[in-house]
Amino acid sequence: MPVRLEIRLFLTGCKRTLRLNRQILAFATLAALSTLAAAQVPPAPFTRFVVVLDAAHGGDDSGGRFKSGQSEKAFTLALNVRLRSLLAARGIAVVTTRESDAAVDPNRRAEIANHANAQACLSLHASETGGGIHLFASSLAPTSAVRFAAWKTAQAPWVTRSLALAGVLNSSLQHAGLAVTLDRTALPVVDSMTCPAIAVEVAPERIAGKQIKSALDDPAYQSRVASALAAALLEWRSEARQP
Amino acid sequence: MIRRFQAVLFFILLAASVVMGVVLWQLRERAHQRLLAGENSAPTSAPLVTPAEQATLMVANDADNSLLSQVQSLPLPQDRGARARLVLGKLLDLYAAPDSAHPVPGGASSIAQVFLLAAPAVERPRDPLGPAKPTVPATASLSGPQLAVVNLTGAFVASHPSGLATETLTVLSICATLHANLPRVTQVRFLVDGVQRPTLAGHADLTRTYLASQTAPTEGIHP
Numbered sequence: 001m002p003v004r005l006e007i008r009l010f011l012t013g014c015k016r017t018l019r020l021n022r023q024i025l026a027f028a029t030l031a032a033l034s035t036l037a038a039a040q041v042p043p044a045p046f047t048r049f050v051v052v053l054d055a056a057h058g059g060d061d062s063g064g065r066f067k068s069g070q071s072e073k074a075f076t077l078a079l080n081v082r083l084r085s086l087l088a089a090r091g092i093a094v095v096t097t098r099e100s101d102a103a104v105d106p107n108r109r110a111e112i113a114n115h116a117n118a119q120a121c122l123s124l125h126a127s128e129t130g131g132g133i134h135l136f137a138s139s140l141a142p143t144s145a146v147r148f149a150a151w152k153t154a155q156a157p158w159v160t161r162s163l164a165l166a167g168v169l170n171s172s173l174q175h176a177g178l179a180v181t182l183d184r185t186a187l188p189v190v191d192s193m194t195c196p197a198i199a200v201e202v203a204p205e206r207i208a209g210k211q212i213k214s215a216l217d218d219p220a221y222q223s224r225v226a227s228a229l230a231a232a233l234l235e236w237r238s239e240a241r242q243p
Numbered sequence: 244m245i246r247r248f249q250a251v252l253f254f255i256l257l258a259a260s261v262v263m264g265v266v267l268w269q270l271r272e273r274a275h276q277r278l279l280a281g282e283n284s285a286p287t288s289a290p291l292v293t294p295a296e297q298a299t300l301m302v303a304n305d306a307d308n309s310l311l312s313q314v315q316s317l318p319l320p321q322d323r324g325a326r327a328r329l330v331l332g333k334l335l336d337l338y339a340a341p342d343s344a345h346p347v348p349g350g351a352s353s354i355a356q357v358f359l360l361a362a363p364a365v366e367r368p369r370d371p372l373g374p375a376k377p378t379v380p381a382t383a384s385l386s387g388p389q390l391a392v393v394n395l396t397g398a399f400v401a402s403h404p405s406g407l408a409t410e411t412l413t414v415l416s417i418c419a420t421l422h423a424n425l426p427r428v429t430q431v432r433f434l435v436d437g438v439q440r441p442t443l444a445g446h447a448d449l450t451r452t453y454l455a456s457q458t459a460p461t462e463g464i465h466p
Contacts, residue, residue, distance in 0.1 A: 064445070125407050126406075127404070127407065128404075130406075134407060136408075181308040185446075187446065191448075201406065201408055
């Protein structure tokens, strides 16, 4: 009796081991097949076009103070809302760095933009000096892409694309009859963004350099600027989708 | 009863005290005379008048976001730091003028100091598109490229108009003016009342080193 029992127990153990080995083998085969399949599938073309809007200043940081009494932070938030609506109506996904009068750290703004994996990032500003629209790309020298970029110079590999975006914005704004100046600057928020990034500064529309034609608080002027920016981003999306 | 030797000793000491008093009085008189002579020898002659030289100012224009070269005749001192301060003071005087194309209040007094130091070399990588890396040369001397540290006053920064374009123009015009008049100045850094400040008036970055030769900031050189 005990010998038969031992033999039966031995056979049961062998069967269990065999079954477990089969399961491990099946799992390993599946894993290998899925890895092969993943390696053979080309990377999916990007389908989601995301724009990041960064309304500058906010909270205690009011930015510039205009003669009308309005602050820069209020203007940028209003333009942010207007532009977001126009882009959403055209089916463009928009991520904003602030939706209210709240203070947002410059590094946090860049973090939001970088997590969004956006195809265009606009940092919105306003000033009463000068006239028209001032477009600023980062003044960092273009570099080749690196795996680990320094935070303060993360924009460097994107500068070429940023300059291309500035060109599209320039064309659209000029098409809307707005005076545009293109320049480069050292702005910490833009310098840390890993996307085509442009700082857009809106100044009053002037005649012959001095006399104000459209003030910053003119809703029609704001609407023209927002529409031109939205049209430029639509154009940028169509360019990005081209092979 | 006073003994004879005690009386003699007393008179000797008395005589010595009188002699020492006389000597001290004479020394005091001599010191007083020297002091009066020193006052008389104070510099009273007029300072030498430095000849006027041509200085190039890179003046900002808000209308088209440009820098325009403007040559002015100024009496410039020989000391390079003082020369830089004077030229920048003249530039800010133009900005403070009522009809300025780049209105910024403050004027010449807004430049507290300008320090000139040996500039750290910027090593260019093999890849022309690679990031630049700062290196300190083994023989840093004032005969090579120089780093200018411009110390602005807090009053100037507080009164500077806020705006990306106007702040960028102020910074770039200062860098370009320094390089135009002192070609060895290749890099510029900014302090406000002696300490580092994040931005000029909320926009232009003041924490980085600007390449004066390109009148644009460079990456890779960070504190």
